[in-house]
Amino acid sequence: MSNHQQVLGTLIRYFKENTTHLADSELRVPTSHFTDDEHAARELALMRTVPVVVAHHSELPDPGSFVTRDVLGTPLLIVRQRDGSVGASINICKHRGGRVEVCEAGKKRAFTCSYHGWTYDRDGSLRHIPYAQFFEPLDRLEHGLAQVHTEERHGLVWVTLDPGEKPQTVAEYLGADMEERFREFNYEKSLLVLDKQFTVPVNWKLVVDGAVDSLHPKFLHPYGVGKLISTNTCVVESSGLHMQSFTPRMRLEKAVEAGEEDQVEGFYKHVGSSMFVFPNVNAAITPHHIEFWTTWPSSHSPSECTIHIRFLADPDTYDEKMAERIAKSWEILEEAATKEDWPMEETIQANALAVSGVYIYGRNEAGPQHLHRQLARKLAESEAGQPA
Numbered sequence: 024m025s026n027h028q029q030v031l032g033t034l035i036r037y038f039k040e041n042t043t044h045l046a047d048s049e050l051r052v053p054t055s056h057f058t059d060d061e062h063a064a065r066e067l068a069l070m071r072t073v074p075v076v077v078a079h080h081s082e083l084p085d086p087g088s089f090v091t092r093d094v095l096g097t098p099l100l101i102v103r104q105r106d107g108s109v110g111a112s113i114n115i116c117k118h119r120g121g122r123v124e125v126c127e128a129g130k131k132r133a134f135t136c137s138y139h140g141w142t143y144d145r146d147g148s149l150r151h152i153p154y155a156q157f158f159e160p161l162d163r164l165e166h167g168l169a170q171v172h173t174e175e176r177h178g179l180v181w182v183t184l185d186p187g188e189k190p191q192t193v194a195e196y197l198g199a200d201m202e203e204r205f206r207e208f209n210y211e212k213s214l215l216v217l218d219k220q221f222t223v224p225v226n227w228k229l230v231v232d233g234a235v236d237s238l239h240p241k242f243l244h245p246y247g248v249g250k251l252i253s254t255n256t257c258v259v260e261s262s263g264l265h266m267q268s269f270t271p272r273m274r275l276e277k278a279v280e281a282g283e284e285d286q287v288e289g290f291y292k293h294v295g296s297s298m299f300v301f302p303n304v305n306a307a308i309t310p311h312h313i314e315f316w317t318t319w320p321s322s323h324s325p326s327e328c329t330i331h332i333r334f335l336a337d338p339d340t341y342d343e344k345m346a347e348r349i350a351k352s353w354e355i356l357e358e359a360a361t362k363e364d365w366p367m368e369e370t371i372q373a374n375a376l377a378v379s380g381v382y383i384y385g386r387n388e389a390g391p392q393h394l395h396r397q398l399a400r401k402l403a404e405s406e407a408g409q410p411a
């Protein structure tokens with residue numbers, strides 16, 4: 024668990040010494056990791072063995088509330104149950120494979136496949152077969168929709184598609200340190216105030232890299248984000264597979280320049296933080312909201328991903344004024360992401376497809392290094408047969 028005073032002290036020291044958090048060594052990643060079909064398939068297989076975030080609690084407010092989502096190549100029907108828990112079924116009809124629920128979201132007592140009317144309960148069990156007398160008797164228990172390991176924790180719905188024999192709980196997966204980091208932000212109470220999705224012709228890892236890259240703001244975003252956050256100054260705290268990083272806002276840099284660092288008040292007003300949950304969550308912490316990103320590799324091409332961005336707000340401080348501030352934050356983020364970050368990442372993807380080579384992650388790029396190091400470690404481990 025991070026200590027705000029300590030992080031602040033370290034960032035101030037980095038400014039004074041003109042340095043930043045340093046990884047033990049430089050890292051080189053072959054461009055094939057961003058373009059190769061076989062490598063992408065290995066990553067997808069690995070991602071299916073760990074809990075991934077598929078929904079915010081408020082997307083499923085009541086029993087029967089549901090969302091449908093394609094998660095790592097598998098269509099899911101995610102439903103709030105009568106007892107308040109959340110269940111996820113594979114959204115494929117047991118009759119002849121139709122997509123059972125086609126709406127993106129809604130609320131239903133039961134789910135009827137529109138092809139021949141087979142009907143399933145909220146928990147996926149098979150309830151009704153029209154013209155059942157013409158089928159051989161079948162075990163309804165065995166012909167319910169296949170279930171996927173699901174857990175709601177920290178106000179988020181997590182699924183593990185291929186959990187193996189003994190599914191890990193989310194708490195086990197996050198570990199005690201990351202659990203505590205989550206608790207600081209009260210995700211359970213959070214309101215979902217913005218929900219956007221973008222599909223871009225970029226490998227998913229370039230987007231995840233970009234979200235924790237503290238080396239680019241003043242170069243790629245000279246007029247927007249680069250004026251708000253410092254460049255090449257960052258504290259990186261690894262937490263096993265996961266990580267939290269801290270980047271100063273320009274306000275802190277200016278205070279240090281003016282020799283007024285002792286007067287700094289309000290941690291998140293001066294420091295931006297990003298929580299990374301392996302493999303694809305980046306949650307940027309701001310003083311008024313959380314910008315919660317999940318980046319999904321496409322299941323058919325290494326050169327495509329879908330970025331799901333949710334803004335989460337604190338209900339205790341959310342009012343009209345806050346809504347305006349958050350809308351302004353979205354304007355800044357949208358401008359940076361859609362006009363600067365993703366277009367740059369698109370050129371990198373196109374270049375990686377055109378000419379193979381390696382990408383270099385300097386010692387000062389410990390944040391972006393983290394994903395690649397952990398991914399390489401987990402791929403090696405899971406392929407050697409150890410649990411993810």
Ligand code: FES
Nearest residue numbers: 116119121136139
């Ligand atoms: S495929 Fe669903 S009812 Fe026939």
Ligand SMILES: [Fe+2]
Nearest residue numbers: 233243359364
């Ligand atoms: Fe950026």
